[in-house]
Amino acid sequence: MKQSFKTIYFFRHGEGMDDLRHEFGGWSDPELAPKGKKLAEKVAGDFNKKKKHFDIILTSPLERAKQSAELISMFTHTPVEEFVYLKERNTYGLLCGLSKRKARKNYPELVKAYNAQEFIPGAERYEDFKNRVDTLLTKLLQMKYKSILCVTHGYLITTIMEEFLGLSREKIKDGAILGLKVEGKKYKVIEYKGLTFSEGKRTYDSERYRKFK
Numbered sequence: 474m475k476q477s478f479k480t481i482y483f484f485r486h487g488e489g490m491d492d493l494r495h496e497f498g499g500w501s502d503p504e505l506a507p508k509g510k511k512l513a514e515k516v517a518g519d520f521n522k523k524k525k526h527f528d529i530i531l532t533s534p535l536e537r538a539k540q541s542a543e544l545i546s547m548f549t550h551t552p553v554e555e556f557v558y559l560k561e562r563n564t565y566g567l568l569c570g571l572s573k574r575k576a577r578k579n580y581p582e583l584v585k586a587y588n589a590q591e592f593i594p595g596a597e598r599y600e601d602f603k604n605r606v607d608t609l610l611t612k613l614l615q616m617k618y619k620s621i622l623c624v625t626h627g628y629l630i631t632t633i634m635e636e637f638l639g640l641s642r643e644k645i646k647d648g649a650i651l652g653l654k655v656e657g658k659k660y661k662v663i664e665y666k667g668l669t670f671s672e673g674k675r676t677y678d679s680e681r682y683r684k685f686k
Contacts, residue, residue: 478656480663481613482527482622483630484545487512487647489537494572499596500563501570505540512648513541517548527551528618533559533625542624551622558609561626562602566595606632614655634670638662643669 487509491498505513520527530553532542539555546553563569568576568583577584586593606629613621627645634640634651638660649667653660 478654479614479618480620481653481655482664483633483651483653484516484541484622484624485627485630485645485647485649485667486533486538486541486624491537491570495574497565497568497571497573497576499561499565499569500535501565502536503570505537509537509541509647510544513544514548516648516650517545520545520549527620527622529554529616530622530624531556531559531613532623533557533561533629535560535626538624538626545622545624556609556623558605558612559623559625559629562628562632563595563597564593564628566593568593569595602628603632603636606636610637614658630668634668640670640672643671 486505488506489498489509490503490506491501493506494503496503527549528551530542530546530549530551532538532553532555534555534557538559542553545551565587566583568580568587571580573584583593592598609629610633613623627649630649630651631642631645634642638653640662646667650665651662651668652664654663655661
């Protein structure tokens with residue numbers, strides 16, 4: 474009998490060099506830190522132990538995600554393709570890639586605006602990002618693959634949970650995994666790790682996440 478559903482897994486990359494250098498991330502493009510590389514290798518090993526097979530690994534084009542995807546691919550022998558819709562949300566705008574210390578010194582007005590949840594030039598507004606995630610899900614459902622691993626970022630996984638699954642994200646760790654079974658346009662969570670969430674009323678953290686509406 475022909476399979477009528479898809480499984481789509483989302484994996485959040487691990488620690489990047491921007492974390493170690495205390496820089497603003499977003500669309501900056503640092504490499505994975507050693508800890509992030511070890512995390513990707515561990516996740517790949519866990520997939521192999523569970524005999525979890527993916528037809529394709531799709532990855533954000535940002536280096537920290539690409540390196541994670543390539544490491545998982547090396548251990549699981551799964552092909553990798555870049556997919557621009559998996560890119561992180563750019564909440565930092567002009568602050569991307571800047572040292573937080575230097576930014577506070579040289580661009581205090583931008584840091585003040587960010588901390589006040591105000592729009593920063595160059596940033597991606599929440600509604601625009603939500604529409605991008607909607608397009609991402611539509612495109613994933615249209616693909617021929619039945620089992621997909623998406624290597625991506627924290628804001629993107631959070632938006633899927635908040636806007637398309639009706640879940641309020643509480644915490645999301647590096648290396649978090651969200652596994653979905655999709656039949657038609659119905660999504661069901663079949664596995665998660667490194668995530669805590671609740672149903673119903675949104676938490677303070679959940680509301681704060683929507684900055685730059």
